[in-house]
Amino acid sequence: MTLLKKNIWLLFTVLLISGVVLLVSLSVTRWRGLVEHYGYNQYALTQHWYGSFSAILEQQEGIITLLGEDLLLRQRKNGQLVQPELNSIMALNPEVFAGFALISPAGEVLALTSNLESPDLPNLLQLPQTRDSFLYAMKTDKMVLGRTYFGPRLVIPARKAIYDDQGQVLGVMTGALNLSKTGGFFGRSQVLGPFHSITVLRTRDQYIQYAGNGPMLDDFYKQPLSDEAYQGLMDTLATAAGSLEAATTAADGVHYIRDTTDGRGTVRGIAIYSPRYEFWLISEIEESYLLKQFLHVFAGYLMIMLAFQTGMYVLFRFIDRTQKEQRSLLEFQARHDPLTQLPNRNYLLSEFSRWQQNKDRFSLLFVDLDNFKGINDSFGHSMGDRILVTLAERFRALISPDDLLVRHGGDEFVLLLCGESLENEENVITQKLYLACEDIEVQGMTFSPGASVGIARFPEHGRNLEELLRSSDIAMYEAKKSRNRVCMFQPELEGDYLYRMQIEHLLRGACRRGEICMNYQPQVDASGGLWGVEALVRWHSPELGFVPPDKFIPVAEQAGMINELGHFIIDESLRQIAEIQQQTGQSFSLSINVSVLQLAEAEFSRILLEKISQNGLGNVHIALEITENLLIEDIDRVCSILTVMNDAGVRISLDDFGTGYSSLSILRYLPLDEIKIDKSFVDHVIDDETAMRMVKNIIAIGRNYDVTILAEGVETRQQFDCLVESGCDFFQGYLFSRPLSAEHLLQYIRKTAERQ
Template sequence: TQYKQQEEKILHQAHYDSLTGLPNRLLSLDRLSQMVRDAHRAQKKLAVLFLDLDDFKKVNDTMGHSVGDELLIQAAGRLKNTIRDSDMVGRLGGDEFIIILSNINEPAEIDIIASKLLEKFHQPFNLDNRELVSTISIGIALYPLDSEDPKELIRQADSAMYYSKDRGRNIFNFYTHQMNHDMNRRLRVEEQLRSALKRKEFEVYFQPFVDIKSRKIIGAEALLRWNNTLLGPMTPDEFIPIAEQTGLIVSIGQYVIDVAFATAKKWQQTYNPNFKIAINVSPKQFRENTFVDMLNIQLDKHQIHPSTVELEITEGVLLSSDAVIDSNLISINDIGVSISMDDFGTGYSSLSYLRSYPFNTLKVDKSFINDITVDPGDLELVGAAIAMGHGLNLTVVAEGVETEEQYNLLNALKCDYGQGYLFSKPLPQAAFEALLLKQATNEKNKKRSLIRR
């Protein structure tokens, strides 16, 4: 009998997850196959839900693995308590879970259960004497509508879960064939992105900042461009989120800072010692413990004065109220590097952030600048943002200035700087330098004619 107990123990370990006690990947697949056969015989539908905790990695990294394990145990408990007796929940590994809903008559039933699951995860977890909310993203595939193959159903639910993640997390989505296409595209982009730095496929473009009063170029924003041998020119909107999710943004971001500093230093020596260089920093980069050290190394390497450097962050960086982010912001401010709030007005709590953190610049989002000549509401908003920025002692930049009418209104509102196609689109290094040379030549000629007078 001891042998029998030992055998049972080994069997249990082979089929159940040791942490949560839930069926593991192997048993989950086995159960799914069985439930598909049952559904086929009974001419019933079933649903496969693929679930993923939204901030699990952050909890693990900041609070330690034992707290991460406790979160998984409590999450498993919530999932078990939400489903019906005839359904099954399993852990596929990491922070990924599977739920199989049997005997489905109407898709509306799945909506109700998925909504209930999301709701359950809106309640905080009690971890290590701290309350913490960890939401979930869910993807759903249906038998027999999407597939009759158990492995394929899991793959489809996984694709739909990724779609939920991309759409902002804390939601559920049903699988569609378009997602399959999107998923394949995403995988190809990620594959190419992994070796893009090594293949020297990136190029840093520069878009001028212009002094609104004088219309002179006083600085530039560094913008990344990627031309891939296989996929052709890629838009930042497509590849930056993938770089962020995979962590590749850290090395790519360092490359941008390196190139931008080298270029700005050259222009400072040739044209204007106060030439300002602005660089976008993503949430992932900002969460790195080593970010400030890397920044210091680059400042030292290029001998560039911190007061001429500006880092642009969106409020998405601040939403997680992470201790590393807070300390990085303070350190960057102490170094003397400026911090800019990018896309101001598009988020929820920009105002409180401006007061709580050491910002120097506020960039009014182009969606507000677009209609200032035709929409009195937008004009009033932009005017208020400029006045408030000045009240908080911030420099205000208007993004997306495209027409003379917009420029004249911004000038009347006393906006400090402008950026947009009216002045110039983003340009490769040589073309941008031609603009600086032209400006310097014009200034020389002006001075000469004044002397002659």
């Protein structure tokens, strides 16, 4: 059954063969039935013919035998007229008897019935058609049939020699059987149809006594059967019966099939031999008629079978087409992405071997959207799906028919690119990809997610798909560090990639294993007094050692672990700082860095406010640090969340100010309380006039927006004095303290309090 399900046409073939076998079986059965039916009717009719004809002859012979001697003696002795007696004998059955006559041994007519009177009576010894049978009749004591002749009507003569007491031939008594009388035996005797013929063949001279297939055949009596035809018939009978002697003694006759030469073709016959009167009664049916009858029935069978098989063919064709459509649909679904309708990874796997065989060089571009997870988290997956569909349509329009675009999964696309100049093709297509990622309008909103592209080339960077994907993935993660750019794979990037993979693997569960801890770096005012602390996460891996935050935080974001890590940072920081404030009796600010993925988490603000309250801290003592790049990704969404937090009293601090691209344009949207000057400016504030001007500009902007200014990375007294003189409010750096554990922070606060 499994095989039949796999190939529906095999089942159709089985049905077709079964139908043909059934047709053949029914046809054979029908042919046999037809042959048996006509054979039975033919046999019955042949037996009737033979019995009736033999009875007539026996009646004729009896009449001749009983009356012939008396009539001849009377005629010879006294010339007494015997015609009335002959007429009365014929009157017994005028439909059968055509007349009677008394013939002398010399062949002269002595007396005859009145219907045979003629002025020119023939001598039977002189007529060629009567001589043989007349002489033969005088040599035997049985009745002899003469040749059929016409004069003036068609008759079969029957002659019997009449002997006296001494055994001398007195004469011959002749009686004629009427063939042309429509009401006689031969007129009433039936056949099965025009296809059925009855023949009475005399064996002594091969003349036909009677031949008809309803009506009598014309001129059948004029010529004897040829020696060839007669011998062929005898051979057929001998073969059918086993021998000619057996054929002549078969009571039920001999059944045979033979080919004729008279235009009737093959016939099926029954022949019965009469040894007394020396004739064959032959009944033959034309097989062509049986074949016509059979073909008529067979045509009906064939039409039924053809109609059935045609119906089955249409049905199976429909089933096959439906299965093929379903199979094509399943294959399409298995090899294409259901959302974008782009080929998927399975399709890429099957097509890559063709690229390997047919192309000397080609590029594999690994495209990863930069801010797509934030869009999904902020606006829902349905919005993200619509963006993906739009991007897929745009990407598809960019590539040539010879290239292959694949949705690799999530927000990742793979592009196989070929061309005479790969470098030029790569530059052109990446620029088009960047443009395609801009200004995507969905439900009245506009998104520009951007993309990071990693490129690997065949065969330089890999000879199989796995190697090329790995190389392009490494290059893509390198591009991801600064986002919205393209990066070509370089062998030296592989070490960083493997290190990142180790980080991703070992970071999972690090919080539960106690490998993650919190440090705090003090923030001071111009007088050196403690203003607050920034919570800094630290990871000490048993396998990797100390891993800097700038190494594992991006990995946590990309691997989907940032929410778990973020909750740990918030919980641990709030708990430890609450304990320190209780132990020292001092209140100070706690700055916590948050990721855009955390802000996109459902009810983040509510959960954070509850945790602050549960730890006994005031909202005014909590500052959330966000980066400029975070704002650029989804400024509207971020601003709405920050506004809720700020309205609740949580302070908002903008970290790394001045290092992005849209700092000034976004300030008017944000509920800011603090701006942090990046360390890259503080490092050169003494020796670089440009850095100094930048610092002063940031401070001026802060004053204009009525926010406090905090400088990061202050390491020298000169930097501190310069920043104080420039109007900076708060400071953070190694000049004051390195990041401290909770225990050391407690000691730091106590010592600072003692000095003051």
